[in-house]
Amino acid sequence: MPETSTLQLATRHDFARPLVLILGDQLSHELASLKQAPAESLIAFCEVEEEGRYVPHHPHKIAMMLAAMRHHAQELRDCGWQVHESRLDDPDNRQSLILEAERLAALHQCDGILVTRPGEWRLLEAFLARREEGEIPWVVLEDHRFFTTPAQFATWADGRKQLRMEYFYREQRRDTDLLMEGSEPAGGKFNHDHDNREPIPADFQSPPPPQHDHRQDALTREVLTLVDTRFGEGAEGELRHFGNLDNFNWAVTRAQALDDLAHFLAHCLADFGRHQDAIDDSDPFLFHSRLSAALNIGLLSPHEVCAAVDDAWRRGEVPVNSAEGFIRQILGWREYVRGIYWTRMPGYKQENRLSATRGLPEVFWRGDSGMRCVDQAILSTRDHAYAHHIRRLMVTGNFALLCGVKPEALCDWYLAVYVDACEWVELPNTLGMVLHADGGLMGSKPYCASGKYIDRMSNHCDRCQYSPKKVTGTHACPFNSLYWHFIERHRESLSRNPRMSLVYGSWRRMKDDKREALLQQAEAFLARLDSAADYGSGAHRAGYHPAPSSSTTDKESP
Numbered sequence: 052m053p054e055t056s057t058l059q060l061a062t063r064h065d066f067a068r069p070l071v072l073i074l075g076d077q078l079s080h081e082l083a084s085l086k087q088a089p090a091e092s093l094i095a096f097c098e099v100e101e102e103g104r105y106v107p108h109h110p111h112k113i114a115m116m117l118a119a120m121r122h123h124a125q126e127l128r129d130c131g132w133q134v135h136e137s138r139l140d141d142p143d144n145r146q147s148l149i150l151e152a153e154r155l156a157a158l159h160q161c162d163g164i165l166v167t168r169p170g171e172w173r174l175l176e177a178f179l180a181r182r183e184e185g186e187i188p189w190v191v192l193e194d195h196r197f198f199t200t201p202a203q204f205a206t207w208a209d210g211r212k213q214l215r216m217e218y219f220y221r222e223q224r225r226d227t228d229l230l231m232e233g234s235e236p237a238g239g240k241f242n243h244d245h246d247n248r249e250p251i252p253a254d255f256q257s258p259p260p261p262q263h264d265h266r267q268d269a270l271t272r273e274v275l276t277l278v279d280t281r282f283g284e285g286a287e288g289e290l291r292h293f294g295n296l297d298n299f300n301w302a303v304t305r306a307q308a309l310d311d312l313a314h315f316l317a318h319c320l321a322d323f324g325r326h327q328d329a330i331d332d333s334d335p336f337l338f339h340s341r342l343s344a345a346l347n348i349g350l351l352s353p354h355e356v357c358a359a360v361d362d363a364w365r366r367g368e369v370p371v372n373s374a375e376g377f378i379r380q381i382l383g384w385r386e387y388v389r390g391i392y393w394t395r396m397p398g399y400k401q402e403n404r405l406s407a408t409r410g411l412p413e414v415f416w417r418g419d420s421g422m423r424c425v426d427q428a429i430l431s432t433r434d435h436a437y438a439h440h441i442r443r444l445m446v447t448g449n450f451a452l453l454c455g456v457k458p459e460a461l462c463d464w465y466l467a468v469y470v471d472a473c474e475w476v477e478l479p480n481t482l483g484m485v486l487h488a489d490g491g492l493m494g495s496k497p498y499c500a501s502g503k504y505i506d507r508m509s510n511h512c513d514r515c516q517y518s519p520k521k522v523t524g525t526h527a528c529p530f531n532s533l534y535w536h537f538i539e540r541h542r543e544s545l546s547r548n549p550r551m552s553l554v555y556g557s558w559r560r561m562k563d564d565k566r567e568a569l570l571q572q573a574e575a576f577l578a579r580l581d582s583a584a585d586y587g588s589g590a591h592r593a594g595y596h597p598a599p600s601s602s603t604t605d606k607e608s609p
């Protein structure tokens with residue numbers, strides 16, 4: 052199988068009556084396969100067991116996708132399409148996406164299967180293999196719902212020594228005219244990140260909650276019952292998947308997603324910029340949009356979301372730093388990581404340049420480390436299937452990086468627990484940005500930090516048993532010693548990085564006894580972390596434990 056960047060997907064098909072397979076992250080009327088579908092086509096939605104269990108997805112994620120698929124199927128039916136839904140509990144369901152699609156195509160006398168590029172390499176590889184080996188023809192079309200295609204990204208990347216997002220983003224701004232004033236960027240610069248690093252003030256008040264809490268109709272309630280039965284508490288009372296459905300309130304229709312967008316524009320966007328990197332102990336959402344799940348499954352398009360933010364800025368309703376910070380996340384990072392994914396797979400998934408070997412600590416399932424910031428991020432993820440980007444990058448991600456967690460272990464965890472996690476966006480962010488496992492392809496230096504960063508950007512430390520001001524001793528913040536342990540552990544490879552020179556200068560100037568005390572402190576913490584494999588009081592206190600799936604654990608010692 053060639054690298055994806057060299058693949059030429061089909062631009063058209065010759066089927067008279069295809070089965071148009073629509074995946075759970077393709078719930079858009081603008082889908083290429085749907086736009087090319089003849090009137091006689093059979094539109095198929097296949098709910099299959101294998102897609103719900105290859106990692107133990109959070110019940111919120113499974114329920115959101117299934118409910119959104121069923122609502123979208125009804126929309127298409129109302130538009131006059133012939134639609135078939137293979138429900139998860141149908142007795143004839145083959146519980147495999149490919150086998151079920153081929154069964155339906157044969158049953159309904161379709162002359163081929165038409166599908167748009169999926170969001171994961173494993174599925175694209177499987178579809179293309181069936182194109183060569185299957186008894187019924189398959190055609191895979193390019194997905195044009197993004198600002199760029201993988202081929203366009205590959206053209207941009209060709210010949211560049213460094214694939215820095217900032218350069219890609221500036222070209223996208225010029226091409227789309229978003230936040231541009233003629234040929235110049237709004238506010239005189241492309242990147243307003245310097246203005247977007249304020250912590251939460253002492254008198255902080257959360258934005259008002261949505262007044263449109265999503266009404267759960269009969270179809271959604273049916274899905275919630277199904278997911279709770281199949282992916283919730285088992286017969287023995289064990290939680291097979293991380294979290295439950297108690298707080299489920301995700302958009303499952305386009306109308307609901309548009310309500311969420313309207314609420315963000317009216318109540319959150321103006322303050323999003325300056326506080327986008329802040330963390331609050333009691334508010335897991337702050338001014339973040341929580342639109343990524345709706346974007347990633349197709350209920351919203353990135354074009355309309357960016358255009359709405361651009362319009363709000365042009366009307367003078369939001370400052371330029373907020374509009375720019377948000378648009379950069381979609382037009383910049385979202386497009387960039389997708390380009391990295393498709394032009395570097397399948398080899399990218401195996402990258403581990405820092406030679407990390409630790410399996411995923413049980414702390415990630417139990418939230419009982421005793422570190423307030425880490426535990427709050429994990430328990431909030433359990434309750435909401437959500438954490439904003441700084442909690443992912445600088446709390447759970449930073450913790451995993453400093454502890455030397457293997458990329459495959461953390462990638463599988465992020466893919467499982469977050470409602471918006473699709474592999475094309477999750478894998479580069481986790482492997483490249485969080486763990487620096489791609490050798491600096493995405494980031495010029497590791498995103499590692501001591502407890503000082505958490506203290507500066509959050510109010511967690513005031514309620515933690517550990518102090519960020521202490522580096523050794525019983526009450527020292529573990530992030531402090533883990534940070535220096537990481538610096539020493541990777542001295543040979545990272546000390547040559549010019550952006551790390553000041554850090555290694557400080558490490559060399561430390562007195563020998565202080566350096567040794569820091570290393571011993573970190574090693575003692577890591578030893579405790581590795582020994583906490585039993586389901587003790589922490590697990591009972593948190594009320595859950597990980598699903599028995601090798602996908603979420605160290606593959607060598609499940």
